[in-house]
Amino acid sequence: xxxxxxxxxxxxxxxxxxxxxxxxxxxxxxxxxSSIFSLSMLVLGITAAIFLVVAGILxxxxxxxxxxxxxxxxxxxxxxxxxxxxxELSWTVIPILIVVMLFLATTRxxxxxxxxxxxxxxxxxxxxxxxxxxxxxxxxxxxxxxxxLHVPVSDREHPLPTYLTMSSADTDHSFWVPRLAGKxxxxxxxxxxxxxxxxxxxxxxxxxxxxxxVQHAKMLIRVYADTPEDFAAWVTHQQQPAVRDPGVAExxxxxxxxxxxxxxxxxxxxxxxxxxxxxxHVGSRETIASASVLNNPKNLREFIDNPANFKPGALxxxxxxxxxxxxxxxxxLATLK
Amino acid sequence: MATQTPVIEVHNQTAQTPRRLWLEVLHDWVTxxxxxxxxxxxIGYALVFLVIAGFEALLMRVQLAIPNNHFVSPxxxxxxxxxxGTTMVFFVGMPILFGFGNYLIPLMIGARDMAFPRLNxxxxxxxxxxxxxxxxxxxxxxxxxxxGSALDVGWFxxxxxxxxxxxxxxxxxxxxxxxxxxxxxxxxxxxxIVATIICMRxxxxxMSRLPLLPWIYLVMSGLTFVAIGPLTAxxxxxxxxxxxxxxxxxxxxxxxxxxxxxxxWIFGHPEVYILVLPAFAFANEIIPVFSRKAIFGYPAxxxxxxxxxxxxxxxxxxxxxxxxxxxxxxxFFTLATMIISVPTGIKIFNWLATLWGGKIQFTTxxxxxxxxxxxxxxxxxxxxxxxxxxxxxxxGNSYFVVAHFHYVLVGAILFMIFSAFYYWYPKMTGRxxxxxxxxxxxxxxxxxxxxxxxxxHVPGLLGMPRRIYTYEADRGWMIWNLIxxxxxxxxxxxxxxxxxxxxWSYFRGPIAGPDPWDAWxxxxxxxxxxxxxxFAEIPTVASRRPLWDLKHPEDPDSDYEMGPVHPxxxxxxxx
Numbered sequence: 001x002x003x004x005x006x007x008x009x010x011x012x013x014x015x016x017x018x019x020x021x022x023x024x025x026x027x028x029x030x031x032x033x034s035s036i037f038s039l040s041m042l043v044l045g046i047t048a049a050i051f052l053v054v055a056g057i058l059x060x061x062x063x064x065x066x067x068x069x070x071x072x073x074x075x076x077x078x079x080x081x082x083x084x085x086x087x088e089l090s091w092t093v094i095p096i097l098i099v100v101m102l103f104l105a106t107t108r109x110x111x112x113x114x115x116x117x118x119x120x121x122x123x124x125x126x127x128x129x130x131x132x133x134x135x136x137x138x139x140x141x142x143x144x145x146x147x148x149l150h151v152p153v154s155d156r157e158h159p160l161p162t163y164l165t166m167s168s169a170d171t172d173h174s175f176w177v178p179r180l181a182g183k184x185x186x187x188x189x190x191x192x193x194x195x196x197x198x199x200x201x202x203x204x205x206x207x208x209x210x211x212x213x214v215q216h217a218k219m220l221i222r223v224y225a226d227t228p229e230d231f232a233a234w235v236t237h238q239q240q241p242a243v244r245d246p247g248v249a250e251x252x253x254x255x256x257x258x259x260x261x262x263x264x265x266x267x268x269x270x271x272x273x274x275x276x277x278x279x280x281h282v283g284s285r286e287t288i289a290s291a292s293v294l295n296n297p298k299n300l301r302e303f304i305d306n307p308a309n310f311k312p313g314a315l316x317x318x319x320x321x322x323x324x325x326x327x328x329x330x331x332x333l334a335t336l337k
Numbered sequence: 338m339a340t341q342t343p344v345i346e347v348h349n350q351t352a353q354t355p356r357r358l359w360l361e362v363l364h365d366w367v368t369x370x371x372x373x374x375x376x377x378x379x380i381g382y383a384l385v386f387l388v389i390a391g392f393e394a395l396l397m398r399v400q401l402a403i404p405n406n407h408f409v410s411p412x413x414x415x416x417x418x419x420x421x422g423t424t425m426v427f428f429v430g431m432p433i434l435f436g437f438g439n440y441l442i443p444l445m446i447g448a449r450d451m452a453f454p455r456l457n458x459x460x461x462x463x464x465x466x467x468x469x470x471x472x473x474x475x476x477x478x479x480x481x482x483x484x485g486s487a488l489d490v491g492w493f494x495x496x497x498x499x500x501x502x503x504x505x506x507x508x509x510x511x512x513x514x515x516x517x518x519x520x521x522x523x524x525x526x527x528x529x530i531v532a533t534i535i536c537m538r539x540x541x542x543x544m545s546r547l548p549l550l551p552w553i554y555l556v557m558s559g560l561t562f563v564a565i566g567p568l569t570a571x572x573x574x575x576x577x578x579x580x581x582x583x584x585x586x587x588x589x590x591x592x593x594x595x596x597x598x599x600x601x602w603i604f605g606h607p608e609v610y611i612l613v614l615p616a617f618a619f620a621n622e623i624i625p626v627f628s629r630k631a632i633f634g635y636p637a638x639x640x641x642x643x644x645x646x647x648x649x650x651x652x653x654x655x656x657x658x659x660x661x662x663x664x665x666x667x668x669f670f671t672l673a674t675m676i677i678s679v680p681t682g683i684k685i686f687n688w689l690a691t692l693w694g695g696k697i698q699f700t701t702x703x704x705x706x707x708x709x710x711x712x713x714x715x716x717x718x719x720x721x722x723x724x725x726x727x728x729x730x731x732x733g734n735s736y737f738v739v740a741h742f743h744y745v746l747v748g749a750i751l752f753m754i755f756s757a758f759y760y761w762y763p764k765m766t767g768r769x770x771x772x773x774x775x776x777x778x779x780x781x782x783x784x785x786x787x788x789x790x791x792x793x794h795v796p797g798l799l800g801m802p803r804r805i806y807t808y809e810a811d812r813g814w815m816i817w818n819l820i821x822x823x824x825x826x827x828x829x830x831x832x833x834x835x836x837x838x839x840x841w842s843y844f845r846g847p848i849a850g851p852d853p854w855d856a857w858x859x860x861x862x863x864x865x866x867x868x869x870x871x872f873a874e875i876p877t878v879a880s881r882r883p884l885w886d887l888k889h890p891e892d893p894d895s896d897y898e899m900g901p902v903h904p905x906x907x908x909x910x911x912x
Contacts, residue, residue: 020811020812020813021799021812021813022800022811022812022813023799023800023801023812024798024799024800024813025731025732025798025799025800026798033731035727036727036728036730036731039725039727039728040722040725040728040731043721043722043725043728044722046721047718047719047721047722050718051714051715051718054685054689054714055711055714057689058689058692058710058711058714061689061692061693061697062692062697062707065628065692065693065694065695065696065697066696066697066699067629067696067697067698067699068696077629077696077889078628078629078630078694078695078696079630079694080630080631080892080894080897081630081631081633081690081694082631082633082634082635082897082898083633083634083635083636083637084633084634084690087690088634088637088683088686088687091682091683091686092679092682092683095678095679095682096679099675099676099678099679102675102721102725103671103672103675105725106668106671106725106726106727106728107668107671109725109727110664110667110668110671110726110727111664111668113727114663114664114667115664170497170503171495171497171498171503172495172496172497172498172594174659174734174802176734176800176802178731178800181730182659182727182729182730182731182733183659183730183731183733183734184659184661184730185659185660185661187588187594187595187660187661188497188588188589188594189588189589189591189592189593189594190593190594190595190661192660192661193661205800205812206800207802207805208802209659209733209734209735209802210495210659210734211415211490211491211495211498211803211804212498213498213503214411214412214415214489215411216415216804216805217411217805217806217807217808218807220809292809312410312411312412313411313412
């Protein structure tokens with residue numbers, strides 16, 4: 001009944017089950033997530049206090065006023081009390097005061113996050129949700145990539161936030177990287193914005209948080225926060241057209257003469273489809289299939305053979321290539337660093 | 338006292354009824370307009386769906402117990418959570434609460450039936466048909482592009498997933514039609530409840546003497562009127578989009594996905610209160626009886642219920658904090674949502690004050706009610722967390738939300754429904770439920786509930802979104818999901834025990850008599866089960882607790898209740 005697949009070893013799973021928390025909302029690594037974290041600590045503190053008081057009284061009442069009459073004994077009814085305006089007024093007014101306090105604290109975070117002043121040199125990225133992958137376009141840099149978002153680290157002295165302008169090509173999606181910020185929905189025919197400013201060089205994980213169809217579960221997000229130098233180097237690399245390696249000419253022919261080109265773009269070739277991810281630099285990515293498996297020749301070959309091997313419900317059809325062509329096209333894509 | 342209510346010895350027909358053919362029995366049930374039989378059919382029908390939807394939940398928990406599991410396919414899983422949600426809200430929650438209301442309201446207000454008995458039967462049967470129509474999608478309707486049968490767009494069916502381009506099969510249509518029909522049934526029953534409570538109260542029962550259960554059902558029915566309309570309108574628009582080529586929600590042609598969300602949640606949030614208000618109603622009857630005290634602050638309880646009803650109409654967009662409505666709207670709906678905690682708090686405090694100074698009897702019914710109090714407190718507090726929009730940007734659509742609303746729906750509503758079963762089953766069948774089995778049921782269910790839903794908050798805090806058929810092994814979610822799934826097993830066993838208890842007690846339970854709990858409202862003045870006409874003589878009441886007055890003539894409630902006493906009633910009292 002149970003089977004696991006695509007994992008390195010069971011020990012690693014068991015270990016990671018206890019210590020890993022790559023998407024813990026209480027381990028913020030960016031300003032929006034941090035301000036939510038501070039607010040959540042305030043809210044948790046207040047609700048915990050309310051819980052202790054009310055549950056404490058309830059427990060006391062249940063123990064103190066349990067019926068001690070043994071069965072059969074004639075029951076004397078307790079004194080009937082119908083109400084008290086003073087007491088009821090007090091437990092109306094006190095909650096109102098708590099609500100006012102919480103509301104003011106919340107409003108502050110809403111406005112500081114949604115109405116934050118935007119630095120002039122902030123990076124712009126357009127995020128487009130697709131069933132079931134992410135398209136990232138850097139309009140001012142001429143870079144298009146998929147599933148792995150690269151942004152510069154933003155330190156406190158030189159804030160360099162990344163503004164994400166988001167929409168969807170099909171159904172609703174939601175962009176959620178818990179350590180960086182709260183989620184924001186991607187809705188077709190509506191443009192939303194959010195911003196992130198990772199404070200440390202790291203890889204931040206997340207995934208689609210709005211049910212978007214059959215394969216919603218494996219629409220994963222990877223955000224790489226690079227140092228400004230690394231980020232500039234990455235951009236320069238991504239701006240290049242695709243590598244043209246004569247050693248894999250056969251694979252390129254297979255790609256260009258199959259349906260691949262109607263959905264995928266490889267800049268510098270005839271392939272200019274827009275339905276699937278841009279593959280110009282697919283070889284430079286660490287993962288494939290919306291970050292659900294590692295990018296190595298074995299996984300790549302299995303994915304091209306039939307995407308449902310990893311992602312049942314993915315919109316890319318099985319390509320029905322013979323073994324030779326599969327090897328060739330896998331070798332070609334692997335060279336597109 | 339001349340105003341005494343006709344009691345037990347007057348009529349006990351059931352004993353003399355000759356055995357009848359099963360066909361006659363069937364005919365009797367199918368054609369009945371008796372509010373008690375319709376109420377029981379509502380309840381029975383809801384219990385069948387409770388078992389079905391519970392089984393769907395169990396399958397989901399098996400699938401999610403470990404990461405990258407292959408127990409069910411994503412297509413099947415998506416169908417399971419959609420059907421589970423739709424069934425639990427529309428075909429378990431609504432009918433079971435309407436069933437109790439149908440059964441109890443005429444008995445509690447001293448009436449012989451609902452105001453419109455045939456509308457009552459119509460409402461039940463159309464709702465019943467709607468449930469069957471929904472489940473027919475497992476047979477007759479394929480879902481999302483490339484998926485198998487059954488509805489798989491999620492219970493709130495966000496546009497444009499329901500557009501024909503994404504859901505080419507007919508399962509979305511079965512869902513649409515099913516909700517349209519059950520909406521008609523809900524409106525019919527709500528109308529009936531309002532008319533019955535307004536027009537058919539027995540002499541002396543002013544609105545200020547109306548027991549709290551009918552009072553709250555009145556508020557709940559008013560909410561039903563307001564809430565079902567937008568849902569029905571949205572379903573009709575969706576049908577037009579799918580078959581006539583209109584573009585209300587068709588984003589490819591300039592329609593709006595957000596419009597659907599507004600329509601759905603302006604139904605969906607009051608719906609939550611439609612479901613939870615009857616749970617409050619049960620608590621308001623059961624907690625006083627087992628504390629042996631009058632409810633504390635009756636006027637405040639009524640005001641709080643009405644207040645909750647009104648405020649709940651203005652909070653719907655707290656389901657949409659991540660939609661990008663902008664800071665102004667997010668602020669407004671944060672405030673509206675936080676304010677609703679004030680009347681809700683009043684209710685909890687008044688229940689506490691009712692318990693204070695009482696002599697609390699821990700029957701199974703009361704134990705479930707106590708469970709309700711603790712769990713509803715926690716559900717309310719996690720609700721406050723979610724009402725803070727920025728916190729919701731993190732928690733929304735995560736397992737934290739799933740844990741929160743199951744705390745409301747299971748921890749509060751289902752616990753109170755179980756409590757109501759143990760309390761009113763003797764009235765409905767004439768026999769007591771087994772207290773021994775009941776205690777087993779309670780403790781197993783409490784353990785299962787807390788294993789499942791306490792620990793379900795954690796993966797949400799660790800970033801696990803809802804509605805995913807599987808999850809990555811490196812996220813640290815596995816141990817929590819394993820615990821959550823283990824709790825499901827306890828809940829399943831407990832529920833089976835409950836079903837067994839109901840069947841066993843029906844034949845073997847101790848005879849209940851008319852008033853096994855020494856209670857105070859009018860339903861306990863007639864035999865168990867009550868005769869088809871309820872009251873041989875329509876009773877006259879002088880207070881909120883007519884049976885208390887009867888049992889304690891030296892210290893009647895009417896001496897203490899606020900408001901001027903009608904002179905003629907005082908006269909009757911003395912006669």
